[in-house]
Amino acid sequence: MKRCKAITGACFSLVVGSACASPVDFSNALPNFFGAGIGSTTEYAGGKDRIVGVLPGMRYVTSGGHLFEWYGTYTQYNFGSLTGFQWGPALALRLGRRNVDDAVVSQVHDVSTTVEGGGYVGYEYSHVGDVPFRLRGEVTVVTNAGSVYTGARTTLNTSAWLPLHSRVFIGGGLGATWVSGGFNETYYGVTSEDSQKSGLPVFNPGGGLNQITGWVAGIFQVSPKWYAGAMVYYQRLMGDSAASPIVTQRGTRNQLTYGVGIAYAFQ
Template sequence: MRNLIRILFCVCMSAAGLAHAAIDLPDLPNLAGVGVGVTTQCTGCKDTLVGVMPALEYHSEHYTLEWYGPVAQLDLGAPGSSFRWGPVLGIRLGRSDLDDPVLDALPGIHNTMEGGAFVGYEYLHAGGVPYRVRLYTYVMTNAGQEYTGARGSVYGSVWLPASPRILLGAGLGYGWGSHSFMNTYYGVSSAGAAASGLPAFDAHGGSQQVYGWLGAVVRVAPKWFVGVGVIEQRLIAAAADTPIVTQRGTPNQLTYGAGVGYSF
């Protein structure tokens, strides 16, 4: 989800909202790549799809630009500083053309632009076995195009080397949303109930999900990297209680994928 913001190296993002479950990458050189992944067709759905995403990370003297799939962020933290901050811009994918005919009968949700900001802190332990710990939070909104209010996440990650060529990572996070955000993606209106046969449901604001992920980045040649990763998102509170999930979907949203990148 930086919201997300970042994701495991080239793991695909999709309508399931993986783009909003933030996942960190370790420090890498300037890098361009592409990834492919499998995830659910919408947040709360159980049917899956396969998608492809681009990846770009560029470091300058004053900033770091990261673009992974539908999310881009500009890290303006000073070089050498543990404090990280900056703006985030992304596309939140909607809900349409689903395999499940009942869920597909619900009113569609358009793709929408989101903007926001992140702040974070990172600690690099250079002695003994080196490792990096990151703690981040972000807030995003789309200014009423599909929902009002905001959504956000807090999360942490750790990366450490398994060998000079292999980095292993893991992380945990928690996401929340305003009433408008939650009701847009998890609510069932009276019109939606009449069209789908699902009971009407008002999704209150608050907790949305908890998630955890595992990943690895391998340098396979001097300028080539391969990444693999898996993330499990567990919908909670109103996001898990909606009939979209209880009658047609699942609160467990699994995404996995792999990608390749070239450093420059």
């Protein structure tokens, strides 16, 4: 199975999920929604061959006032407020690297698909006024408890949304991810056996800053119930992740994902 890097779910979710995060007044009465996004990304983190993927998205506020969000390969449940302080569990499906198109990288050890679990904390501010806007910041920590890699992955994400028109919204965000040495060894390391098979030099990475990210998106409210959106998501690999020969010799540290999506709002 080809590996679509795990960030893809988050990227497509910005297209689909932004519909729920962008009503005219950015008030607490954000709609529930279900939608889907389609887009293009690299076959694996650090690669240059591209694939196309389709992923679902959903946002639902329970009768108890808790928020459930599911975007592609990522889901979280908020026990906090819809605005203000937010916190809860998080799950992510990290897809593996197997049978990739690159003939050299395909000789490097396979990486199995795994489930990551952990939690997040964040804060959301919604401003209602002449110029409404929404700001959100979030820190997520997940691990797979050594099933595929050892250690953990920590991500900081920020976002901002504002209206250009009563039915047109724009947004953008910045982020960064830090990973353990065990994570980098699994996804970017080259063992002696890998080197003999592929011809790539042996590489034993440590942990640290894995990537910085940025994105821009636009949303159009087609009707009271339907939204459409488009986005571009940029990742720049950093540190030992970017120094891997998988990246420097066979791929690129600059990763671009783009896509479009639709969502249906419901009560």
